[in-house]
Amino acid sequence: MKLEHRPHRYDDGTIRIGGEVYGIAAEIEDPYGWVWTALSLMDGTRSPGQIAERLSDAHPKVPDAASIVEQLVASGYVEDVAAMPPGELEERELDRYSRNHAFFRAVDLAPRGHGWEAQLRLKTARVVVLGLGGTGSHAAWALAAAGVGAIHCVDPDLVELSNLNRQILYCEDDVGRPKADAAVARLRTVNSDITVTGERLRISSREDLGDLITGCDALALCADRPDGHRIRVWANRACAAAGIPWAGGGYNGPLVTVGMFAPGVGTCYECLSAGEEARRRPRTPVDLGGPGAIATSAGLSGQLVAHAVLGLLTGVPLPPVGTIQGVNLVAPDHHVWVRHPPRPDCPICGSRTELDLP
Template identity: 45%
Template sequence: MVRRPRIKFSHRPVRYGEYHVRIGGIVPGVRGDLVDRDGWVWALLELLDGSRTVDSVTETMTKSFPRWPAGMVRAAIDDLVLAGHVEDADETASGLDEVTEERYSRSEALFGWMDRSPLRTGREAQVSLRQAGVVVIGLGGVGCTAALALVLSGVGRLHCVDRDVVEVSNLNRQVLYTEADVGRTKVAAAVSRLRSHNSAADITGAQADVDGPSSLRALATDFDVVLLAADTPREIRSWTNRACLETGSPWVYAGYHGPLITVGLHRPGEGPCADCEPAEQRARLASLPERTEWSPGIDKVVPQAANAVSAGCAGTLAAQAVISLITGVPALPANRRFGFNLMTMESVPVPAAAQPSPLCPSCGLAR
């Protein structure tokens, strides 16, 4: 129960003319529009500044608007709370020290802005991040940016896994490495750089091959979220999916196909798994006329088409998906993929299974 209700400053209302009130600003997914025929709504919002108890607000409103009963006032306050526009001015301390509070004050403000859960604060989300552990598999362009974003955002424990060394061709997009790191293992260079950004985080690494579901299962068991940022071997996404299905671990993957960025976010047991859509796609392709590949391109190895922008977008969006799984802010839908096209700067639909597929070899329905 809220004691001293206060409209979130980021959601502060604005009145347009006499009858229209907008709350939540201009951001879709947050803003709301209210009709205010007699000024009652605006008067209520003006009182919700955190200096008054619910009883005090109710008493003032019923005196100013006698035809509106106390129950109506309390119901309106409850509606604003449920919509995520209200915080409690009597919020409890977070337990974070003063330096940490200062470091993440802007993060807490953003969490508070995006969170539509009743009476949760940005501090709660920040504490959840600090208590969480994430494993990042693959320290290429996507993994570097994602790992950096998570460490800067306050994840308490981060483990990095990669088998490779830094090469000159990595330097156009893999933001954790410099020219001085060429020839050094990616894990050593990345862990060192990440620790320099946040000494309070527990950051570790392992130079290792991921060679099947069993090695991924061991990693998933030890961490709250798995972030797959590697695209080789080709089976690695399916391996990760199977491992996380077995452990019940939420996981994220991200990558790019030229200018098309894709991010997948999965919670096992709550819908189709990551192998459902590929299984359906294989069935669709089998029903189409036979494909003929362009012969000069068969077996030709071409460089990955990417730069710091495309890799960075994929990594940043992957980190956002991980943060959503840990904190619930924002509450992104799980068990689906998201797409973003750098050619148009717009989100794009990507194929996704609406429900678990009976053709899927991984989530158990085919057995």
């Protein structure tokens, strides 16, 4: 059994598996003690066949010991301790990403060969981070730290002194320097095992954005110009045309949100936006942000975007695509959860299927 999911048996025979702290716990009714015996035998010293044999010896009336063992292995709460790390990862990478491995192992309930599958997907992935301000600088740092193999950083602006209260990639010596250049230099010191590139570029059309994301695996949209809504529409259409997922996030004072979208799955950004517009009372003003920002709101925003991109790339944890979620830093009971059905006539998401990620 995975250490994070050590089983517990209650007095009535019910078995609880899976860390409750992760929100992925399961309960099994085990009136005869068959499952508990099988779990107790899963201590890393026996093969599935040996466990089934010992289970049959301990409980002669068990109808199908092998099936019980197979179902427990398929549950995702079990790992093969004899599995060797993949050869595609160097020794230093196994050390660097050991905490990533423990995280993915804990939250991933899909049976895997060695537990490093998510990290290997990150190693071969290419992500464009568009916008390197408060949200983008934190997102780019997190993606680099997590081991995304290639990150391309894009921003048209120069570093200003007022940026330094929240934009993690820059210091005082960077004031006046292109953000893209400063970000690339800093990220290369964060993780020398990945490739980091950048360019100073202003996106002025959907075609510009389409050209930028050619050949990438995901887009982290952290820019808010020409205006927050318009550039998200461009991303919605460009990513749909390219067949790649994207996540976009930001903050409005203490309100921090992130949206996750994948072509062919769930609701697209434009349908989600139209659903929210229809839900609001007519002529309700919409405030898309202002100058109010601190390091914590920017940091949370960027980390949520990065977390969404990691989920889109690996499927661990499976991201709720077609939604916007978030938190309000001054109202702890205000949780943002926006979900609307696709519009039937939408050319991007008029017909949707279940999420199908790696």
